[in-house]
Amino acid sequence: MVYLFVGAGQAGCALVDSVFDNKRISTLATPVAVNSTARDLQNLSNVGSESWYGIAQGTGLVAGDTTGFEEQVQGGFGREPREADAVASDLVGPMADAFQEQFGEGTPSFAFVFVGLGGGTGCGIGPHVVEAIREFSGPETDVITVAVLPNTKGDVREDDDTVSAVRQAENAVYGLDRLEPVSDGIVLVDNQRLAFEDAAEGRFGEFNEYVATGIVDLISGAVLERIDPGEYESFDPQTVDLQDVVTSLTLPDGTGYAALGRSVVRTRSLAGYFLPFVGRQSVDGDTLADLAVTKRSVADLSPSLAKKAIGQIRAPERYVADDDYRIEVSVVRSRLDSYCSEVNMGLMLTERNLASFTTLLTFTRGDVDRIAELESLAARGRGRA
Numbered sequence: 001m002v003y004l005f006v007g008a009g010q011a012g013c014a015l016v017d018s019v020f021d022n023k024r025i026s027t028l029a030t031p032v033a034v035n036s037t038a039r040d041l042q043n044l045s046n047v048g049s050e051s052w053y054g055i056a057q058g059t060g061l062v063a064g065d066t067t068g069f070e071e072q073v074q075g076g077f078g079r080e081p082r083e084a085d086a087v088a089s090d091l092v093g094p095m096a097d098a099f100q101e102q103f104g105e106g107t108p109s110f111a112f113v114f115v116g117l118g119g120g121t122g123c124g125i126g127p128h129v130v131e132a133i134r135e136f137s138g139p140e141t142d143v144i145t146v147a148v149l150p151n152t153k154g155d156v157r158e159d160d161d162t163v164s165a166v167r168q169a170e171n172a173v174y175g176l177d178r179l180e181p182v183s184d185g186i187v188l189v190d191n192q193r194l195a196f197e198d199a200a201e202g203r204f205g206e207f208n209e210y211v212a213t214g215i216v217d218l219i220s221g222a223v224l225e226r227i228d229p230g231e232y233e234s235f236d237p238q239t240v241d242l243q244d245v246v247t248s249l250t251l252p253d254g255t256g257y258a259a260l261g262r263s264v265v266r267t268r269s270l271a272g273y274f275l276p277f278v279g280r281q282s283v284d285g286d287t288l289a290d291l292a293v294t295k296r297s298v299a300d301l302s303p304s305l306a307k308k309a310i311g312q313i314r315a316p317e318r319y320v321a322d323d324d325y326r327i328e329v330s331v332v333r334s335r336l337d338s339y340c341s342e343v344n345m346g347l348m349l350t351e352r353n354l355a356s357f358t359t360l361l362t363f364t365r366g367d368v369d370r371i372a373e374l375e376s377l378a379a380r381g382r383g384r385a
């Protein structure tokens with residue numbers, strides 16, 4: 001194993017679950033799910049009870065295969081991150097031991113911590129999860145936090161909805177303020193990118209899958225496709241690896257905040273699936289770049305304020321080697337170059353009939369308008385108190 005993926009709270013665990021929907025990831029990474037409600041853990045499809053930990057008032061850290069787990073781990077922290085923080089701050093040592101046991105021999109070179117920022121558990125426990133990872137694995141391990149920003153859209157009214165937007169914003173700022181100093185980089189997943197109805201109905205599945213696929217694409221290089229680039233004479237791989245991702249998330253004056261974008265274009269028309277030699281389609285680099293940036297995971301963001309960018313193209317061999325079909329990597333790259341001066345581009349093969357482009361655009365906290373918006377909503381909450 002090389003990587004450790006820990007989810008905290010419902011959203012965090014759902015995102016880890018989505019990452020492990022890609023079966024091959026389990027050859028590279030160890031999953032852990034920490035929550036205060038057993039029932040939410042039972043909803044996971046790809047992370048089994050041997051990887052669960054419960055934290056609740058008065059329980060300490062409870063392993064998922066403990067008898068009576070469900071009775072001990074219930075109630076949660078119901079949007080109260082300070083309560084979750086108080087309980088979890090005493091459990092850093094036990095979490096460090098548990099993560100070591102899950103990971104097995106050695107320490108991970110990279111760890112990802114996933115949290116949702118509107119509630120109590122992710123905001124309160126998340127930062128202590130990062131501390132626990134650092135405690136068992138030491139300073140060599142880079143920790144990237146993937147944080148969900150709550151949807152706080154809607155007119156400010158004095159009814160319950162308004163209060164809940166303010167409350168979610170307060171929690172989000174509380175969580176971010178504690179995650180920032182312990183994280184090497186933060187990738188933001190903004191639920192405001194979902195249509196309001198989608199978020200209200202809790203239809204997060206597709207969004208989680210989008211984010212999970214993007215992260216898997218960035219971390220897995222050639223490994224997940226079982227491709228040996230050396231077998232392809234005409235191919236000169238330019239790989240971006242996780243170290244490059246961390247570099248791209250780190251800014252000279254502190255932790256960077258990144259938006260993730262991903263685009264996919266089918267490289268063969270539907271007819272081509274049935275008649276192998278017809279229907280090949282060329283892939284336009286500009287379209288690929290444009291789609292990924294348009295679909296970025298954070299609302300109200302100006303790409304031209306990005307400080308750094310990283311991008312990874314994946315395509316079938318013909319699209320990286322054959323003159324007639326070649327994707328113009330330089331066109332994709334020049335899109336990122338137009339935003340910022342520090343750009344790292346990778347090109348990797350895939351055996352699927354898909355060309356994809358995944359990118360992270362990194363900003364300072366001050367340049368992310370959505371964080372400023374959450375901060376001012378949170379301040380309104382404090383004014384009321």
Ligand SMILES: Nc1nc2c(ncn2[C@@H]2O[C@H](COP(=O)(O)OP(=O)(O)OP(=O)(O)O)[C@@H](O)[C@H]2O)c(=O)[nH]1
Nearest residue numbers: 009010011014077079116118119120121122150204
């Ligand atoms: N993108 C995404 N967001 C989610 C998901 N589940 C919940 N959320 C959002 O994430 C934020 C945090 O909510 P939860 O993860 O349920 O909260 P929690 O960390 O379990 O905390 P408590 O239940 O309050 O103790 C809220 O804004 C939710 O709307 C999910 O699967 N995906």
Ligand SMILES: [Mg+2]
Nearest residue numbers: 010037076121
């Ligand atoms: Mg919860």
